[in-house]
Amino acid sequence: MTELPNVHVRAEILAQALPHMQRYDQEIVLIKYGGHAMGDAAAAQTFAQDVVLLEQSGLKPLVVHGGGPQIGKMLDRLGIQSEFRGGLRVTDAATVEVVEMVLAGSINKQIVGWISGQGGRAIGLCGKDGNMVRAKRAMKTFRDPESNVEQVLDLGLVGEPDHVERGVLDAVLKAELIPVLAPVAYGADGQTYNVNADTFAGAIAGALRAKRLLLLTDVPGVLDKNKKLIPELTVEDCRRLIADGTITGGMIPKIETCMYALDRGVEAVVILDGKVNHAVLLELFTNYGAGTLIRRG
Ligand SMILES: Nc1ncnc2c1ncn2[C@@H]1O[C@H](COP(=O)(O)OP(=O)(O)O)[C@@H](O)[C@H]1O
Numbered sequence: 001m002t003e004l005p006n007v008h009v010r011a012e013i014l015a016q017a018l019p020h021m022q023r024y025d026q027e028i029v030l031i032k033y034g035g036h037a038m039g040d041a042a043a044a045q046t047f048a049q050d051v052v053l054l055e056q057s058g059l060k061p062l063v064v065h066g067g068g069p070q071i072g073k074m075l076d077r078l079g080i081q082s083e084f085r086g087g088l089r090v091t092d093a094a095t096v097e098v099v100e101m102v103l104a105g106s107i108n109k110q111i112v113g114w115i116s117g118q119g120g121r122a123i124g125l126c127g128k129d130g131n132m133v134r135a136k137r138a139m140k141t142f143r144d145p146e147s148n149v150e151q152v153l154d155l156g157l158v159g160e161p162d163h164v165e166r167g168v169l170d171a172v173l174k175a176e177l178i179p180v181l182a183p184v185a186y187g188a189d190g191q192t193y194n195v196n197a198d199t200f201a202g203a204i205a206g207a208l209r210a211k212r213l214l215l216l217t218d219v220p221g222v223l224d225k226n227k228k229l230i231p232e233l234t235v236e237d238c239r240r241l242i243a244d245g246t247i248t249g250g251m252i253p254k255i256e257t258c259m260y261a262l263d264r265g266v267e268a269v270v271i272l273d274g275k276v277n278h279a280v281l282l283e284l285f286t287n288y289g290a291g292t293l294i295r296r297g
């Protein structure tokens with residue numbers, strides 16, 4: 001077989017994107033960009049480029065971002081102690097102020113800037129804007145593996161979304177702007193709540209019946225006990241992997257998010273490595289699916 005010159009190979013790859021573009025035409029795709037993935041400067045630029053390319057190709061991309069490591073750094077600088085329980089940050093009044101400042105302030109606007117830099121038009125909002133996400137105090141239980149006793153965790157001002165108002169998002173999408181959302185919510189009690197970014201993304205994806213939810217993190221996907229990538233999982237598999245301790249820490253809210261979103265009509269969720277250049281494009285517009293694909297089963 002004669003080898004195609006490089007430029008023709010590139011054209012072939014571009015042409016192969018056509019059925020994928022048609023499949024996702026006018027569909028909502030929600031991309032959760034985790035704080036660890038964001039740390040890689042080169043991948044951050046290709047991430048912004050991918051988001052703009054999706055919008056230009058007729059999809060409706062939304063971004064929900066995290067910023068756990070960045071919040072941690074700022075809390076350290078301010079001398080505020082912080083601890084995680086069950087993958088969630090215990091949040092008091094001083095902590096939630098810093099969380100809001102870092103997430104809805106610096107990180108949100110940084111991502112909007114990256115998208116503008118690639119020629120896109122993004123708008124940065126948090127869950128308080130347009131009454132988008134109302135939350136209530138999270139009630140989480142945790143089973144101590146040593147004593148096997150289940151206890152209710154007091155996480156302070158950690159919120160769990162209990163209502164999503166889609167009006168503001170519909171208006172933003174209609175105006176052909178790309179929403180970039182910080183996971184901070186309001187409470188009926190007047191409090192500001194710190195919501196885990198995965199949980200927030202799941203609530204938005206569920207309310208909008210997104211076609212796909214992509215969770216970009218700093219690992220290739222869900223790993224088994226031997227640290228090998230698991231390419232596909234069902235909801236039942238996920239429950240088993242949490243129960244047997246294969247899935248721990250920050251991966252727990254991610255998997256809970258997947259289960260929640262699938263339950264609300266999201267077709268499939270993918271957990272993938274956001275530090276890989278063009279991770280989003282590879283996943284959506286090529287035949288080389290990356291990461292772990294999770295379906296209802
Ligand atoms: N089975 C597993 N497979 C992959 N990662 C896991 C697993 N169990 C726990 N983790 C941890 O979950 C982390 C991803 O969650 P998190 O740190 O909250 O990322 P992000 O900031 O992207 O939301 C991984 O870096 C890894 O340390």
Ligand SMILES: CC(=O)N[C@@H](CCC(=O)OP(=O)(O)O)C(=O)O
Pocket residue numbers: 033034035036065066067068069071087088089099158159183194195196197198250
């Ligand atoms: C309640 C809770 O844990 N909130 C998270 C919000 C940010 C987040 O989830 O960021 P990543 O996606 O980068 O982990 C926090 O305070 O770190």
